[in-house]
Amino acid sequence: MLFDQALAGNGAFAGRIGLVIVIILAFRTLSLLFGILFGTIIAKLAAKVAFDLKAAVFTSLQRLSLDFFMRRQTGQLMTRVNNDAQELQYFFVDGLSYFIVNAMNIIGIIAVLLWMDWRLTLICLLPMPLVFWLVRTAFPKLWRLSWRRHRKVSALNSIISDSVRGSRVVKAFGKEQVEIGRFQQANDAFSGAEQRFNKWSGTVFPILNFLTQAGGILIWAFGGWYVMQGRMSFGSVLTFVNYMMMLYGPIQFMNNIIGWWSNCMAAAQRIFEIQDAVPSVAERPGAVSLVTMKGDIEIDNVSFGYEPNKPILKQVSLRARPGQMIGVVGHSGAGKSTLVNLVSRLYDVTAGEIRIDGVNVKELSVASLRRHIGIVSQDIYVFTGTIAENIAYADPDCQMEDILHAAKIANAHDFIQKLPDGYDTEIGSGGYSLSGGEKQRLSIARAVLHNPKVLILDEATASLDTETELQIQEALDSLVKGRTTIAIAHRLSTLRQADYLVVMDKGAVVEAGTHDQLMAREGIYRELVRKHDEALKMKGEIIA
Structure with a gap:
């Protein structure tokens, strides 16, 4: 054109x-x-x-x-x-x-x-x-x-x-x-x-x-x-x-x-x-949802390994009745933490069964299982956010009064009030840095707020000094009342309130009974107690 x-x-x-x-x-x-x-x-x-x-x-x-x-x-x-x-x-x-x-x-x-x-x-x-x-x-x-x-x-x-x-x-x-x-x-x-x-x-x-x-x-x-x-x-x-x-x-x-x-x-x-990855711990169709939980835990001939042909646990059996506190002791690497991970179904057993209130945990819905189980671990993670948000992680819809109540039970209220902004103090990445003991008390406050029927204490006082441990122990003593508790500890004094003790070695239960019963035997538990007492005595002499 x-x-x-x-x-x-x-x-x-x-x-x-x-x-x-x-x-x-x-x-x-x-x-x-x-x-x-x-x-x-x-x-x-x-x-x-x-x-x-x-x-x-x-x-x-x-x-x-x-x-x-x-x-x-x-x-x-x-x-x-x-x-x-x-x-x-x-x-x-x-x-x-x-x-x-x-x-x-x-x-x-x-x-x-x-x-x-x-x-x-x-x-x-x-x-x-x-x-x-x-x-x-x-x-x-x-x-x-x-x-x-x-x-x-x-x-x-x-x-x-x-x-x-x-x-x-x-x-x-x-x-x-x-x-x-x-x-x-x-x-x-x-x-x-x-x-x-x-x-x-x-x-x-x-x-x-x-x-x-x-x-x-x-x-x-x-x-x-x-x-x-x-x-x-x-x-x-x-x-x-x-x-x-x-x-x-x-x-x-x-x-x-x-x-x-x-x-x-x-x-x-x-x-x-x-x-497309398939989770190794998958919820089955029609999984049972427990509205309430009594806390009757039965571990029946459980075996488990993170890798094939490398068992960590070998035919472990124990029973925790509602409201009982079971102490699990043993040397490092005996499989104690692995056992409690199986109870909360972070992993699935290779053989045997774990039943809660008579129902295999594999048949329970994951949400209802985790809702009734609280964990206080030695590995504490603090999320980026405020102190209040970290405590409320277990129940984001809770009221401020509930957060204060949980912090007081965990003996965390006093140190939180001394922080620059109290419960609004930013912690985590780029925020205020907490000590190991302070983080541990926040973890316990989370568990208090969660209000579980089954409580798992995995070296809950491992990061604390003796004075703080006594304070936390008082909080734990009140926390475990009315709850089924499985407690792991290297400090045997932490397990003084346990109704029953299980001694593990190389992935198997080698001894079981009350403190007095186990002390009457010439076994691993008595040797652990002896070494523990010697360590405390040596520590006392050093302090003196």
Whole structure:
């Protein structure tokens, strides 16, 4: 219209340059409006896709069993939640939508080109078979390199996470240079993987772009020849070339999407690994939900191992009747903590049964089981937030009066009031740093607020000094009343209120009975008591 009619003075638009320009501006404006609309929709979609992906991955992580997390590093899981979800978001938001738009452009432009001159169109598409062959060859290589890059960045994130979380140990042993060396090694490995990926993609994509643009050069050659022969007007050749220029963008996008696709597929496979993972501790269909629990625990010939053919527990049996306190003692590595983990069903037994109120724990719903079991462990984790929020973790809907009551029972109220903002003091990452004993008392306050029917004390006073231990022991004495309690302790004084004692050694129950009964025997328990008394005596002499 512009060259062959308006400027040449022929046809319906002869001399009407202004009208042609107005028509061009109108279509450009229409294109701009659709572009703005498209960008607005994509912006909303991007946020929603990122939210849904990360929520899906995190939700899948929460339903998996404890052994899944024990076998993986924190940095690796963080990479999957953040980076892999981001990769999928980029593809589905910036990749797939533009892929559809560009595919429609390619189809539409090629249709117009074929209508204008099918011979020239076939000439400009001559390099396409070579492009497709290169894509088919490059795709698997890029996928493998993307996988390798992900593994290296996961290892790098894990080292960063370990170093930051274990900064106290690093400083205590003066291992800063060692950590720098570990980081540099992992960083170098990631840099190498990144360079190999970038070199490959940096070689393949320019070649692809050159091949796709070679069609334009052919159009100038053959189109110019057509004009010289009078078989095509100059305006038609320019129009053809402009359509070819419009085609380069979508084709170049299709070339670039290969790299996105390889990254996306690798990220999707890692995410699906989490999504499709089957928890080792799974709730059975029609699981029994206990509204109330008496606390009658029966462990019947239980065997368990974290790995096949490596048993930790061997045919362990014991009975805790409602309201009883059972003490479990033994050397380190005897399987005491493993036993209580099985009672709360953090792991499932390999053989035998654990029954609560006569029902196998495998038949109980996980929610109802955990609702009636409280754990005070030697491994205390403080969440980022306030003191009140940490105590209320067991019952987020509780009132402030309940938090105060729980803190007083745990003998935590006095030290909390002395903190800068009392119960509103921020603790955890970047907040106020609590001592081991203070964290332990917060853990006990959580258990008080949880108000369980079955209480598990796993070295509950391990981090406390003698004076604080006496205070906590008073709190525990009132806490265990009316509850079935299984208590593990190296400090045998902690178990003075136990109704029954079980002695474990190398994963088996070797002695059982009351304190007096076990002291009457020449066994492991008596030897443990003797060593404990000697240690206390030595400690008293040192203090004196």
